[in-house]
Amino acid sequence: MQRIPKIFLALFIQLLVLSVVTLGVFLAPSLIAPPYPYWVLVLIQATFAALISCKLGLPCWWRWIQFFIPIGLYLGVLIDFNPLWALALFVIVWLVFANAFKERVPLYLTNDTTRQAFKELIKRKRQVRFLDLGCGLGGNVAFMSQQRQVAESHGVETAPIPYLVSKIITGFRGGRTFAMDMWKTELAYYDVVYAFLSPEPMPKLWEKVKEEMLPGSVFVSNSFAVPGVEASEVWELSDSRKTILYIYHL
Ligand SMILES: C[S@@+](CC[C@H](N)C(=O)[O-])C[C@H]1O[C@@H](n2cnc3c(N)ncnc32)[C@H](O)[C@@H]1O
Numbered sequence: 001m002q003r004i005p006k007i008f009l010a011l012f013i014q015l016l017v018l019s020v021v022t023l024g025v026f027l028a029p030s031l032i033a034p035p036y037p038y039w040v041l042v043l044i045q046a047t048f049a050a051l052i053s054c055k056l057g058l059p060c061w062w063r064w065i066q067f068f069i070p071i072g073l074y075l076g077v078l079i080d081f082n083p084l085w086a087l088a089l090f091v092i093v094w095l096v097f098a099n100a101f102k103e104r105v106p107l108y109l110t111n112d113t114t115r116q117a118f119k120e121l122i123k124r125k126r127q128v129r130f131l132d133l134g135c136g137l138g139g140n141v142a143f144m145s146q147q148r149q150v151a152e153s154h155g156v157e158t159a160p161i162p163y164l165v166s167k168i169i170t171g172f173r174g175g176r177t178f179a180m181d182m183w184k185t186e187l188a189y190y191d192v193v194y195a196f197l198s199p200e201p202m203p204k205l206w207e208k209v210k211e212e213m214l215p216g217s218v219f220v221s222n223s224f225a226v227p228g229v230e231a232s233e234v235w236e237l238s239d240s241r242k243t244i245l246y247i248y249h250l
Contacts (some may be wrong), residue, residue, distance in 0.1 A: 118144060138177050
């Protein structure tokens with residue numbers, strides 16, 4: 001079950017419960033006289049789907065999604081909700097979070113405390129070439145472009161809406177954004193490479209870092225350590241989320 005993408009597993013669980021509820025509706029008349037109000041059936045569907053989701057391999061917090069999906073669909077039918085709105089919403093979510101589906105890396109942003117730590121990181125360097133792998137809305141790229149030690153500040157991004165926003169922000173505030181998959185970047189060009197991704201790509205990314213980055217350069221990962229590799233330095237920052245920067249000197 002763990003290998004099935006979570007969205008399909010969630011759908012499978014809903015269908016499984018739906019078949020059991022349908023069977024129940026066929027068998028129930030011998031015990032309870034019909035009709036059975038739809039809202040009761042929907043509530044049974046939602047409750048059972050939520051209860052078994054965690055046991056069948058979905059992360060436990062998905063139980064809330066599993067609970068509210070049948071209820072949401074039922075309410076949508078009740079108020080005659082036009083499914084085109086749902087499609088439009090899905091398309092917008094996809095345009096922003098495309099990499100959550102493909103790479104298992106959603107969009108969340110580096111905060112200001114972390115950016116101040118970047119200054120400390122490059123304090124003794126000169127003519128730094130900085131790269132943000134998956135640069136989101138471009139805030140880091142613009143910030144780094146304004147530091148006097150930084151010669152070039154680049155970001156790559158493949159999610160369409162973040163890319164466009166980053167392009168505009170770096171266009172106004174400095175730095176450059178490229179519509180490029182991070183796996184196609186040439187890391188050897190950069191002195192400082194920053195990633196704020198998720199645990200998922202870290203092992204593969206470390207292989208790329210080792211292969212391409214030159215001696216003396218620095219790889220920084222916000223929050224997600226490379227499994228099985230000891231970081232050269234670990235900085236715990238004083239922001240409310242206690243950001244940890246894993247710093248690897250190549
Ligand atoms: C957690 S966000 C970090 C955004 C930004 N670096 C920051 O720190 O504020 C990760 C970003 O990486 C992007 N991303 C994920 N996989 C990518 C890939 N293969 N190529 C380019 N961008 C990617 C996502 O779209 C998302 O915008």
